[in-house]
Amino acid sequence: AITIKPVMPKPLFAGTPLPDSNPPPNLDKSGKPTLEVQTPEGVVLLSKGKPVTSSDPAPLPSGDAESLKLITDGDKEGDDGFFADLMPGKHWVQIDLGESKEIWLIWLWHFHKQAVIYKDVIVQVSDDPEMKNATIVYNNDFDNSAEFGVGQDQSWVETNNGRAMPVKGVKGRYVRFWSNGRNIDDMNQYIEAEVYGK
Numbered sequence: 001a002i003t004i005k006p007v008m009p010k011p012l013f014a015g016t017p018l019p020d021s022n023p024p025p026n027l028d029k030s031g032k033p034t035l036e037v038q039t040p041e042g043v044v045l046l047s048k049g050k051p052v053t054s055s056d057p058a059p060l061p062s063g064d065a066e067s068l069k070l071i072t073d074g075d076k077e078g079d080d081g082f083f084a085d086l087m088p089g090k091h092w093v094q095i096d097l098g099e100s101k102e103i104w105l106i107w108l109w110h111f112h113k114q115a116v117i118y119k120d121v122i123v124q125v126s127d128d129p130e131m132k133n134a135t136i137v138y139n140n141d142f143d144n145s146a147e148f149g150v151g152q153d154q155s156w157v158e159t160n161n162g163r164a165m166p167v168k169g170v171k172g173r174y175v176r177f178w179s180n181g182r183n184i185d186d187m188n189q190y191i192e193a194e195v196y197g198k
Contacts, residue, residue: 001038001039001040001041002038002039002040002041002042002043003036003037003038003039004036004037004038004039004043004105004107004196005035005036006076006107006162006194007076008035008076008160008161008162009076009077009078009109009112009160009191010077010160011159011160012078012079012112012113012160013113013114013115022183023117023155023183024117024119024140024142024155024183025142026140026142026151026153026154026155027117027154027155027156027157028154028155028156028157033159033161034161034163034164035161037105037164037166039104039105039166039196040104040169040198042198043104043105043196043197043198044196044197044198045194045195045196046097046101046103046195046196046197047072047095047097047175047193047194047195048072048073048074048194049072049073049074050072050095050096050097050098051068051072051095051096052068052069052071052072052084052093052094052095052096053065053068053093053094053096053129054068054084054086054091054092054093054094055086055091055092055093056086056087056091058087059084059085059086059087060084060085061080061081061084061085067084067085068084068093070082070083070084070190070191070192071084071093071095071190071191071192071193072095072192072193073192074192075191075192076109076160076162076191076192077191078109078111078112078113078160078191079113082191083111083189083190083191084189084190085187085188085189086187086188086189086190087188088181088185088186088187088188089180089181089186089188090120090146090178090179090180090181091178091179091180091188092176092177092178092179093176093177093190093193094129094174094175094176094177095174095175095193095195096129096173096174097172097173097174097175097195097197098173099173100127100171100172100173101171101172101173101195101197101198102169102170102171102197102198103125103137103167103169103170103171103172103175103195103196103197104166104167104168104169104196104197104198105164105165105166105167105194105195105196105197106123106137106138106164106165106167106175106193106194106195106196107162107163107164107165107193107194107196108121108123108162108163108165108177108190108192108193108194109160109162109163109190109191109192109193110158110162110179110189110190110191111158111187111189111190111191112158112159112160112162112191114158114184115157115158115159116157116158116182116183116184117155117156117157117158117182117183118155118158118179118180118181118182118188119141119145119155119179119180119181119182119183120140120141120145120146120178120179120180121138121139121140121141121153121155121163121177121178121179122136122138122139122140122141122146122148122151122177122178123136123137123138123139123165123175123176123177123178124136124137124175124176124178125137125167125170125171125172125174125175125176126172126173126174126176127171127172127173127174128174129173129174131174131176134172134176135170135172136148136149136151137165137167137170138151138153138165139151139152139153140153140154140155140156141180142155145180146178146180148178153165162192167197169197175193175195177190177193
């Protein structure tokens with residue numbers, strides 16, 4: 001096995017205060033961030049610089065597809081100008097790895113300047129860009145509000161450490177990330193998504 005240990009951006013607030021308003025029942029309260037993950041030998045970062053598409057035709061800050069390049073540019077800073085901002089409600093961003101790969105780890109950074117919780121975080125892997133035949137590798141939707149079924153994964157409070165999502169070698173070319181707003185509003189923001197595999 002090898003150890004994957006991404007470079008983390010600087011924290012933008014101290015500690016991990018739990019949001020006041022009605023935390024979800026599946027919230028990870030461990031307070032222990034994952035900083036490294038063991039994967040099989042040969043696993044490397046596949047997603048850097050790869051093209052990203054979205055259900056939002058005009059994501060900010062640029063109002064066009066240029067904004068989506070921020071998601072695979074390798075920069076995880078949480079300040080303004082470093083994240084793609086999608087329309088409110090249920091939306092997705094999707095990375096095209098260029099060819100089918102065996103995926104072992106996904107690491108996701110949403111907006112982490114505030115202690116917020118993103119809702120209905122669902123990650124799909126497929127060889128089909130339309131996701132008609134997709135494998136769900138992460139799902140923290142506890143009430144089926146996104147209509148992909150009730151998920152068994154945890155919700156989490158965003159920090160600079162992002163969220164590690166180990167995957168068991170699922171094969172696919174496309175990785176799609178859903179979200180459905182945050183605990184404080186309906187916004188969807190993506191700083192960086194890293195897909196590791198071989």
